[in-house]
Amino acid sequence: MKNILFTLIALVSVSLMAQKKPNIVLLFVDDYGWNDIGYRNDSFQTPNLDQLKTESLDFERAYIPTPTCSPSRLSLLTGKEAVRLQMVRHIHLDPKNPDAKFGSWPKDPVQMPSLNYLPLEEVTYAERLKEYGYYNMFVGKWHLGHQGRYPIDQGFDAEFGVTDHGHPKSYYYPFFKGGDPNNFMAAYTKGDYLTNVLTDGAVDFIKTYDKADPFMLSFWYYSVHGPSVGRKDLLKKYQDKGITGKYAHHHAMVEAMDESVGKVRAALKEKGIADNTIIIVLSDQGGAYSNAPLRGGKKGGDTLAEGGARVPFMIYYPGVTTPNTVCHTPVQSIDLYPTLVEIASGKKCRDKQIQGVSLLPIIEGRGIKNRNLFGFRSYEDQYASITNGDYKLIKYHSGKYQLYNVVQDRSEENDLMGKGLKIEKKLIKDLAKWEKKAVPSFGPEQLLEK
Numbered sequence: 001m002k003n004i005l006f007t008l009i010a011l012v013s014v015s016l017m018a019q020k021k022p023n024i025v026l027l028f029v030d031d032y033g034w035n036d037i038g039y040r041n042d043s044f045q046t047p048n049l050d051q052l053k054t055e056s057l058d059f060e061r062a063y064i065p066t067p068t069c070s071p072s073r074l075s076l077l078t079g080k081e082a083v084r085l086q087m088v089r090h091i092h093l094d095p096k097n098p099d100a101k102f103g104s105w106p107k108d109p110v111q112m113p114s115l116n117y118l119p120l121e122e123v124t125y126a127e128r129l130k131e132y133g134y135y136n137m138f139v140g141k142w143h144l145g146h147q148g149r150y151p152i153d154q155g156f157d158a159e160f161g162v163t164d165h166g167h168p169k170s171y172y173y174p175f176f177k178g179g180d181p182n183n184f185m186a187a188y189t190k191g192d193y194l195t196n197v198l199t200d201g202a203v204d205f206i207k208t209y210d211k212a213d214p215f216m217l218s219f220w221y222y223s224v225h226g227p228s229v230g231r232k233d234l235l236k237k238y239q240d241k242g243i244t245g246k247y248a249h250h251h252a253m254v255e256a257m258d259e260s261v262g263k264v265r266a267a268l269k270e271k272g273i274a275d276n277t278i279i280i281v282l283s284d285q286g287g288a289y290s291n292a293p294l295r296g297g298k299k300g301g302d303t304l305a306e307g308g309a310r311v312p313f314m315i316y317y318p319g320v321t322t323p324n325t326v327c328h329t330p331v332q333s334i335d336l337y338p339t340l341v342e343i344a345s346g347k348k349c350r351d352k353q354i355q356g357v358s359l360l361p362i363i364e365g366r367g368i369k370n371r372n373l374f375g376f377r378s379y380e381d382q383y384a385s386i387t388n389g390d391y392k393l394i395k396y397h398s399g400k401y402q403l404y405n406v407v408q409d410r411s412e413e414n415d416l417m418g419k420g421l422k423i424e425k426k427l428i429k430d431l432a433k434w435e436k437k438a439v440p441s442f443g444p445e446q447l448l449e450k
Contacts, residue, residue, distance in 0.1 A: 021133070022317070022343065023277040024216040025264060026336075028076065029257060030069070030141060030167075030225040031298055033287025034310050036254055043243070045255050048262035052279065053314060057321040057363060061330045061406075062313030063387065066377050067285035067303050069166055070143050072333065073220070076282070077124040077144070077154070079337025079354030081374060085122070086440045087115040088378040090166060091143060098146075105379060109397045112378040117145030118154065123353065125340045126155030126216070132344040135213050138162065139202045140220040147181045156218070160184075160201040168194055168222055171229040171253070193231050195223045195253070199260040206267040216340070219264065224253040226288060231256045247289055275318050278343065282333060283311035295412040304375045304385040304394055305412055317343075317363055327362055328407075330387050332373050335359050374434050386431040391416075393427040401428065 038046040039053055064072045069090035071082030082088065092103045093116060102113035126136040138151035138159040143166045151159040164179030173192040174185055188197060202219045209215055230238075230252025238251040261281070268274040286308040288298045294310060296302025303309065313331070315321060334356030338349035342358045349358055361368050375385035384395040390407040403416040403424055417424065 020276075021214040023214050023268075023273055024129075024134075024280070024340065024343070025268070025277060026216070026218045026220075026280045026282070027261060027264070028073075028140075028218070028220040029281070029283045029312075030221055030223060031285060031288055032224055032254070032257070032283035032312060033289065033291045033297065034283075034294055034307070034312055035291055036224075036250075036287055036289075037312055044251060046258040048258045048265065049281065049312075052261065052265070052281065052316060054324045055321075056279075056314040056316040056323070056325075058326045059313040059315075059331055060326050060328050062282070062311055063309045063330065063332050063373055063375065064283075064285050064311055065332055065334055065373075065375055067298075067309045067311075067375070068377055068379070069225075069284060071377075072284035073142070073144050074118055074122075075332075075334045076284075076336060077118070077126075078122050079125070079334050079351065079356040080122075081334060081355050081376070081438060083376040084355075084438050084440070085115055085119070086113065087118075088112055088376060089114040091116050091145075107380070108378050109381055110378065110383075114378065117149050120149065120153060122154075123351070124154045125337050126151070126218070128155075128337075128341050128351075129216055129344045130155055130157075132341075133213050134344055135209075135211055135215040137205050137215060137217045138220070139205070139217065140198050141166070141222045141225075142220070146179075151218075158205075160205070161198045167225045167227070170227060171195065171223065171231075193256070195221065195231070195256045195260055198222070199263050202260075203263055203267040206264070206271055206273075209271075214344075221257060221260070223257050224250060224287075228253060228288075250287075250289055277318070279316040280314070280336070282313045282336070285309070286311065293411050301380040301382055303377055303379070304382055306392075306406055306410055309375055309385070315359070315363060321363055322365060329362060329368065330373055330389070331359060331362075332356065339363070372430055372434070374431070374438065376439065384431060384435065386427050386434070388423070388427060388430075391423050391427065393424070393431060395431060403427070 035041045036044055038044050038050045065075050066082040071087045074082045074087050089105050103116050136156040138156040140161050142162050146164050150162055163176050165176050168175045169177050171194045173188050173190050175194050228246040228249035230249035234252035234255050238248040268277050286297045291297040291307030294307035296305030296307040337356050338358040341349040342360045373387040381396045381398050386393050390405050392404050392406045394402040401417050404412045
């Protein structure tokens, strides 16, 4: 009888420990510019994100190592710089050879092959969190491989809204054309809006979740990626303000995404778990429209500039983050993997394969060591960067370098190359050393690999 009692006490203790672990909601927005948010730019209406900012730790200088669609997802999931796996562009399958391991991009000056999927042997944050008792739900855009390489094949317990596509044909039904092996679109009809549909899926998961284990909900939006198709009930208000064309649609899409954030938060509150749920908001790269005052963006050959690589990023950890605080330390999306592992395990992340570092010391009000942050994107002449402290160096295939103090000159208007700064030689040397270690050599035969 005594043994049975001890066993029951132990089981109850384990259950209580599991419940004390925080739930985690990651809201990963596509092509959402650093300045496309109400508290930085009142052209946009984002009341829910503005409110979240007042409760959160806002990372003022957050960067994506390879600011483009698929590589940004790889880095977020694995804690790795995507270039180390040779995914240096978004997945672009050849219809004549859809199973090719590598793909090419016609305008790439060096024709560097880019990986067409996330290898199944790579360890994801979902697989690591599962080790610590977390249930993993995935909602939305994947773009890291086709069927057989979906979220449920990489550690997630369930998925909703996953297709083969990197973006929809329209945000109104039928959303996508082909490539829907999960038959996702079958439940919807004319007039349904994709952001609303995915939000309903995320909210339904929260409302119906009935397990004792903590959960992590990874909600990866297709929005606000093009095509820019604003929800009709929101579009007119921006047109009435004098915002024209696709930029008016973009504003409406941002507000629809912000509404989604509010609905997710409301569902957590109604469930009674808001005070034990971490909320993380992050974008995968800079916006396709104006990113002023930052230079560059998703398009135009300046993607490694501040407007392309620097993104919105905030973390709300109830009882841990100090409300309405700002971190000016440069960080990258690869840092989320070890941060999540440490939150889930209560121990220091010892994974040796990653390049990210845990942000938990910053979240807890301390700090992390100064380090180099690297960028790589093989599309145009501009292809590599290194950031350290206030400075960023950008490298071009053509041999040109640019150097900026991005704290004093966030618009990158004053090129400091050749001005005699000691940091110039150091950054050039450190970037060259990193390239030799991190950038794989390649040959034409890789284009034919399967």
